[in-house]
Amino acid sequence: MTMQPIALDPASRRRALASMAQTELDVLVIGGGVVGGGAAIDAATRGLRVGLVEAIDYGAGTSSRSSKLFHGGLRYLKQLNFSLVFEALRERKLMLNTVAPHLVRPVEFIFPLVTPVYDRAYAGAGIGFYDILGAGRGVPHHLRHIGKKSTFEIFPGAKRGKIRGGVLFYEGQVDDARHTMMLTRTAASYGALCASSARVTSYLRDGDRVIGARVEDLESGEQVDVRAKHVVNAAGVWTDELQEMVGTTSGLRVKASKGVHIVVPRDRIDSAVGLITETEKSLLFVIPCPWSDDFWIIGTTDTEWNLDLAHPAASSADLDYILAEVNVMLEKPLVRDDIVGVYAGLRPLLAGESDQTSKLSREHAVVPAAPGLTVIAGGKYTTYRVMAADAIDAAVAGQRSVEPSRTASIPLVGADGFDDLWEARVRLANEHGLPVKTIEHLLRRYGSAISEIFELIAAEPELGTPVASTDNRYLGAEIRYAVTHEGALHLVDILARRTRVSIETRDRGKSAASDVADIVAGVLGWNDEQRTREIENYSARVDAEIESQRQPDDRTADAARMGARGVRGSAAVADVSA
Incomplete structure (x- = not known):
């Protein structure tokens, strides 16, 4: 077929x-x-x-609120679940090499060591076995034990007097949405x-x-x-x-476990690689953002959630936990004002005997x-x-x-021909009058389907201009394409999932909403009233999320998040909207 x-x-x-x-x-x-x-x-x-x-x-x-990784799962080695780790590593290889090479790529991590003898024996052995299991599984076979000096060269922002070495290894990363x-x-x-x-x-x-x-x-x-x-x-x-x-x-x-992540500017953590550490509750990742070189994604939490399923809310306690855990590794600690974006997702875990979701x-x-x-x-x-x-x-x-x-x-749309186009990205930039960095951005989002973006720009050259209110991160053509090719029906679909404006701009995309609405209103058949309603809905969603993140616990955060009405369904109730 x-x-x-x-x-x-x-x-x-x-x-x-x-x-x-x-x-x-x-x-x-x-x-x-x-x-x-x-x-x-x-x-x-x-x-x-x-x-x-x-x-x-x-x-x-x-599926749009994960840690953005295709990974085997180091935590499952600790649980001696070797079959799950091996299965995941096999799937990682398929994604990187066959199914989605335009969307999935290798990313290097360091596991910083605090007590060199114990940590190197414990973490090094676990990661070493992980690396052996993953040999030939799509990422470089590149496990390295490094000393304190090399660790600070790779991770200059490491906390002095705390970090005493490291173990380097690779994972796969993806823009999940x-x-x-x-x-x-x-x-x-x-x-x-x-x-x-x-x-x-x-x-x-x-x-x-x-x-x-x-x-x-x-x-x-x-x-x-x-x-x-x-x-x-x-x-x-x-x-x-x-x-x-x-x-x-x-x-x-199924028991829902809430996982919260924060997004911070790349310059707030001085490291050439991603970071991973073990906390009392789980693993904490500091992940280079898969769609932008300007941010880190930091998470996650792992706590039981029994409230609204459509809109899991991050509380102030969640943000404090993530900041406290990541700051254990950092010489210059992160503060609340460093956070650009926040997202919370729910893991659908098989319910078991333990009350702790991290053990399910x-x-x-x-x-x-x-x-x-x-x-x-x-x-x-x-x-x-x-x-x-x-x-x-x-x-x-x-x-x-x-x-x-x-x-x-079976490769996904955009996978066929991606490698050849990536090698030809300078030529593509010259042919289409776009910066090489823009071509790389487009190839990483669309792969060989970049030709469809070029067709939109050829028909309407103004769509080849970056949208200023998205911090110039996205072309007008990408906004239009989200509707004409990718199934987006509402502003939130575009700002939160087809792009990531909702977590990579300081105002969470509120200022971009009007410009984005102008680009898509015609193809979605919106009149002035519908356009206004979409913008107001998106703004209310952002305000409710920000307010939820000021609340002390899950229950108050959930109540604050539910204050925003949705756009799907004639009654526009929150439980059928994203």
């Missing part, structure tokens, strides 16, 4: 919903996160008729019918068997019945909620919830492809004519 890249635009979304209502699907996937998108590709490339529905936006939940969206676009390019702002309100039944779902189009308010031979619940932290709709229990329960399983489970309905839950971002394949295997079990999973060899 050959992929024919198609654009995810408002018209294709409407056509997808109409087609889903008019035919019986082989598989209906619920949830447009990384696992749902992966399941849609997996099924579509096996030749199945597939539908994917997502209540908010592609990657709007956990773009990767997840590209999964959906690739699935659509293989024939999957994909629709965001499409919320499942109930299951269709024939006796005990699930034969589809009733879906509400949150943009129009219309209800459509989507029939399918099998339904896959890949809703992440919403798994239990969707299980309740079917009226039976699968025995699988990152492995996944695939279980039947009812005849015709399969649930996939747990896991980690890095192993999404394996999870997706397992879910589709379960959905088509017993059907002899269905091919096995092919996604280990």
Whole structure:
């Protein structure tokens, strides 16, 4: 089967919903996160008729709020979970070399040593074994033990009298929101019918068997019945909620763990490499931002969350914890005013006996919830492809004519030809009159689909100009492209996920909202009232998030975040908007 890249635009979304209502699907996937998108590709490339529905936006939940890493998981070595580590390292190689080389790349880390003898024996042995497991797994085999002098050369900002050496190694990094969206676009390019702002309100039944779902189009308010031979619940932290709709229990329960990250300017930490350290509760990463050389991403927390699932809120206590832990390593400590952006996500962990989420399983489970309905839950971002394949295997079990999973060899849109274009980036810059740095930025976001960006600029040359209110980080063409090719329907989709303006500008994108609205209003069919409502909604969202980050604990932070209304659904309630 050959992929024919198609654009995810408002018209294709409407056509997808109409087609889903008019035919019986082989598989209906619920949830447009990384696992749902992966399941849609997996099924579509096996030749199945597939539908994917997502209540908010592609990657709007956990899949745009991760640590931005494809990693094996050092913490799992400590738990002696070697099979999970090996599986993750294998997947990391696939992403770097085959599936998404334009979106995933190696990044070097240092594990600073505080007590050289103990730390070097403990951390060095663990990372050394990790490096051996990962040999030939997509990143340089480059484990190095270095002394105090070399550590301070690589990490000049290290705390004097505290850091006494280090261990260097590699991981893989990714802009998770773009990767997840590209999964959906690739699935659509293989024939999957994909629709965001499409919320499942109930299951269709024939006796005990699930034969589809009733879906509400949150943009129009219309209800459509989507029939399918099998339904896959890949809703992440919403798994239990969707299980309740079917009226039976699968025995699988999901517990949400909140992970908070902060974004700070690159010049606030003097280091040539990323940093990783072990805290009492988990691991703390200081990660070079995968989409910009101007920032570090620092996190994460790992705490139980029982409040609003759509809008996990970072509290003042979360920010204080991250700052305190990272400052253990830094000669010049970070302060609250250094924080440019904050985001909080929820990990959908398989519930276990322990009350501590950091001890719950990152492995996944695939279980039947009812005849015709399969649930996939747990896991980690890095192993999404394996999870997706397992879910589709379960959905088509017993059907002899269905091919096995092919996604280990299926590149995402933009991957084919990326390496050649990267080598030709100076020529591309000269041909299109853009700085080489801009071409590199575009190639890292779109890969070989950069040609579609060039087509927009050729048609409207003014789109080749950086948008000043985004701190000149994005061209007007990228903003337009988010709607014409990448499925964005609202300002928040563009500012928080297709770009990262919401966490890389001091005002969290409020000043950019008006300019961005001007670029996309025409293609989205907004009148003046709709344009104003979108800007006001985005501004209220930012204000609510900032207010939540001033609150002392989860409950007060959640109450503050819920003060902002959403734009999806006729009632515009917060629980159906991102």
